[in-house]
Amino acid sequence: METLDLLKRLIARPSVTPDDAGIFDLLAPRLERAGFTVEILRYPDASNLWATRGAGPWFTINGHVDVVPAGQGWTGDPFVPVERDGFLVGRGACDMKASVAAAVVALERTTAPAALLLTSDEEGPSHDGTARALDELLGRGVRFDGALVIEPTCEVELGDAYKPGRRGSLTGRIVVRGVQGHVAYPERADNAAHRLAPVLAELVATCWDEGDAFFPPSTMQVFELASGVGATNVVPGEARLGINFRHAPASSADSLRARVEAILVRHGVVFEAAWSASADPFLTAPGPLSERLIRAVAAVTGRTPASRTGGGTSDARAFAARGIEVVEFGPVPVAMHGADEAVQVADLEPLTQIYGKMLLRL
Numbered sequence: 608m609e610t611l612d613l614l615k616r617l618i619a620r621p622s623v624t625p626d627d628a629g630i631f632d633l634l635a636p637r638l639e640r641a642g643f644t645v646e647i648l649r650y651p652d653a654s655n656l657w658a659t660r661g662a663g664p665w666f667t668i669n670g671h672v673d674v675v676p677a678g679q680g681w682t683g684d685p686f687v688p689v690e691r692d693g694f695l696v697g698r699g700a701c702d703m704k705a706s707v708a709a710a711v712v713a714l715e716r717t718t719a720p721a722a723l724l725l726t727s728d729e730e731g732p733s734h735d736g737t738a739r740a741l742d743e744l745l746g747r748g749v750r751f752d753g754a755l756v757i758e759p760t761c762e763v764e765l766g767d768a769y770k771p772g773r774r775g776s777l778t779g780r781i782v783v784r785g786v787q788g789h790v791a792y793p794e795r796a797d798n799a800a801h802r803l804a805p806v807l808a809e810l811v812a813t814c815w816d817e818g819d820a821f822f823p824p825s826t827m828q829v830f831e832l833a834s835g836v837g838a839t840n841v842v843p844g845e846a847r848l849g850i851n852f853r854h855a856p857a858s859s860a861d862s863l864r865a866r867v868e869a870i871l872v873r874h875g876v877v878f879e880a881a882w883s884a885s886a887d888p889f890l891t892a893p894g895p896l897s898e899r900l901i902r903a904v905a906a907v908t909g910r911t912p913a914s915r916t917g918g919g920t921s922d923a924r925a926f927a928a929r930g931i932e933v934v935e936f937g938p939v940p941v942a943m944h945g946a947d948e949a950v951q952v953a954d955l956e957p958l959t960q961i962y963g964k965m966l967l968r969l
Contacts, residue, residue, distance in 0.1 A: 609715075610955040611695065614708040617672070618688040618697035624673035625653035625735070627727035631672070634711060638723065641715045648743060650735035653728030657740065661720025664750035668710045668721065668962065669737060669922055670757040671729035674699035680946030694941065694949040701940040705950040705958065706757035713962035721966055722751075729922055738925040745929060753896045754933040755965060756923040759940040760915065765954040766908030766961075770935035771897050772821060772890035772916045773924060777852040777860045777882065779867060780831075784877040787836075787844030796842035800834040802876045803846040807832075809870050810850065815858050821890055822855035822916045825863070855916075860884040886920040889927035896932050903964035904936070907957050912936070936961070 622628035631654060635645045643658040653673075659665055677685035677698050688697040695705075707725065714721060728736030760770045783803045788796025810827060818824040831849030835841065852863050864882050871878050891897065897914075904912050926933040938958055941949040 610705075610708045610712045610959045611952060613712060614695060614700070614705055614950075614955065615688040615697075617704040617708055618695075618699055619686060621686045622672050622674055622699070622727065623676050624731035625728040627654055627672050631656045631725070631727075634725075637711060637715065642718065643714070643723070648740050650739060653726065653731075653735035655727070655736065655740040656723070656725040657744065658723040660714075660718075660722070663720075663722075664752040665720065665722035666752050666966070667724055667754045668714070668757060669724045669754055669926070670703050670707045670710060671726045671736070671922065672704065672707060673727045673730050674702070674704075675730050675944050678946060682947055685946075685948075690952060691949075693952055695952050696947050696949045698948055700948050701759050701938055701950040702943045702948065703758055703937060705955060706759070706937040709955060709959040710757055710962050712959050713966060716959075716963055717966050719966040726922065733922070737922040738928075741925055741929055741931075751926070751931045754923075754926045754931055755900070755962070756921055756926070756933060756935040757937045757962070758921045758923070758935045759937040759943065760935050761912075761937070761939040762915075763939065764910070765938060765951075765957055766904045766910035766912055768915045769897070769900055769904070769912040770915050770918070770921075770923070771893070772927075773886070773888065773918070773920055774822060774825070774853040774855055774916060775860060775884065775888040776886040776920050777854060777863055777884045779850045779852075779864070780881045781848040781850070781867075781871070782879045783846045783848070783871075784879070785842070785844045785846070788842045790840045790842055793842060797844070798842045799846035800843050802874070803834070803848060806871055806874045806876060807848065809874075810867065813866075813870075815852070815863065815866070816855060817857065818855045819857055821914065822857070822888065825852060825854035825858045827852050854888060856888045856890070860887070886924050887928070889924055890916070891927065891932050891934055894932070897934050899965060900934050900936055903961050906964055907960045
């Protein structure tokens, strides 16, 4: 019940990114009573909690306390946690306040040397979140002995999956130019939407790579497609396309960008393209850290978690980019980022025990 009780208190604080809504003030005294030295790293747009116990280098648990806006469609107040049919419902229940509550309780139950790094800037732009905190800590000479990022990773039941890596993310915003005109006189215009159509067809049909032993094939999705001025008798002189790649290491951001632009050139369109690579793919190769996690999960659940690298991005990339071994493990997400987000109540104590065994095995 310890984890459930703490989780309810966390959900009740509306910590919409990048506001921690007083969660760090709630957690700091608990961690201090458990023997931690606690520091709040305050930056212009967000705060981070850094807690250490014992001597470094530290095995570090990392998570975030911020949540996305509640949005519409909830059956109740999203910031009033409710137990329903074996689940606890509330914004942040699975992403990721359940993991934060489990980690804090696990740390309270042990005396093992460890560190905890929590941010209030993961769901937003992440300018003042985990990456910035790590840079400050590394600049001070802090040494890390691996990290566990507590994002939700399981798929159907607790213990069925963990993540040793993540795909990269590349976003492209493409504007195809034509000549605006009257629909009754197409010979005097150049329809940008018509120019874009065969390009889009080829992009959608392209196999970008086959992935590898650890990563599924890279994928491209259209998130924006627009043209026209709002009148039915105007040929559009501009068409806009937004695409996002989630890519395996088999395709770099540079190679994907070049391939897309080569398709545009081949179709003879006049275009402008703006690109943003928000995350590179990374992988923690099988080794001591992932083996410890697998053993801890098996000891509590009897399951051997499968390695997965799908899904979105996470702050694990900040550790990987700085040469710190990292894996991810957390509960099964239910309606993550959606209405009536939830976590299974029966999973909270086993999740706490798994995090505790990770600490003890170190």
